[in-house]
Amino acid sequence: MLTLPNLLTLSRIVTVPLLAGLLWWPGWHTGYAIGFAVYALMGVTDYYDGYLARAQGTVSKLGIFLDPIADKIMVAAVILVLSAQGVLSGPFVGDLHVIAGLIILLREIAVSGLREFLGGIQVSVPVSKLAKWKTTFQFLSLGALILGQAAPSWTVMIGSLDANVPHTVGLITLWTAAALTVITGWDYLRAGLKHMD
Numbered sequence: 001m002l003t004l005p006n007l008l009t010l011s012r013i014v015t016v017p018l019l020a021g022l023l024w025w026p027g028w029h030t031g032y033a034i035g036f037a038v039y040a041l042m043g044v045t046d047y048y049d050g051y052l053a054r055a056q057g058t059v060s061k062l063g064i065f066l067d068p069i070a071d072k073i074m075v076a077a078v079i080l081v082l083s084a085q086g087v088l089s090g091p092f093v094g095d096l097h098v099i100a101g102l103i104i105l106l107r108e109i110a111v112s113g114l115r116e117f118l119g120g121i122q123v124s125v126p127v128s129k130l131a132k133w134k135t136t137f138q139f140l141s142l143g144a145l146i147l148g149q150a151a152p153s154w155t156v157m158i159g160s161l162d163a164n165v166p167h168t169v170g171l172i173t174l175w176t177a178a179a180l181t182v183i184t185g186w187d188y189l190r191a192g193l194k195h196m197d
Contacts, residue, residue: 005053006063008045012070015042016077023081023146032150039146042074043139071135072108078142079105087145090171091161097171100178104138107185114192121195128187134180137173144170 002010015038022035049067053059079101082088088097148154148167155164 003053003058003060003063005049005058006060006066008049008052009063009066009070012042012045012074013066016073019074020077020081023078024085026085026087026149029150029152032146036143036146036150039078039143043143046071072112075138075142076105076108078146082142082145087149090167091163097174100174103178104181107181111185111188114188118192118195128184130180130187131184134177134184137177137180141170141173141177144173
């Protein structure tokens with residue numbers, strides 16, 4: 001059923017290769033600026049596909065199936081490209097910021113597997129408010145990391161450290177998202193374990 005909400009969701013999926021291509025060259029500031037605009041537009045469609053589906057009463061099984069997949073594909077693609085290009089690097093721990101991205105990816109895979117298992121036994125696990133906060137921090141962090149590459153001159157001095165403001169905000173919120181990822185992932189796992197023999 002190709003309703004407008006479902007078309008918006010599909011548009012996010014088909015735009016992922018374009019976004020990944022724009023982020024492939026860290027020194028290409030214009031590409032990252034366009035990438036940031038594309039990423040922000042994808043975030044807007046993520047909000048409106050669900051909003052429109054509920055407002056129009058057109059929530060469909062296809063939309064319920066595609067929406068989380070679109071989100072996970074977008075997040076995974078951005079984390080992988082930013083990791084590959086060395087963008088998930090920064091003060092104090094250097095390349096270890098990649099671990100925050102890895103935590104997010106591992107949780108997404110684990111929760112997807114858990115949902116698939118529970119779906120097979122007709123059990124649904126609702127999305128918690130904390131999981132929505134995790135998604136918000138995740139979205140903000142990746143957007144800020146992209147923006148930091150688009151605007152390398154947005155820097156401030158913190159002690160003796162010359163810090164790019166969006167990039168630093170991106171790393172802080174990425175770790176926040178990773179922490180919330182662990183908490184919400186554990187909550188989902190506990191809920192799922194109740195249905196396993």
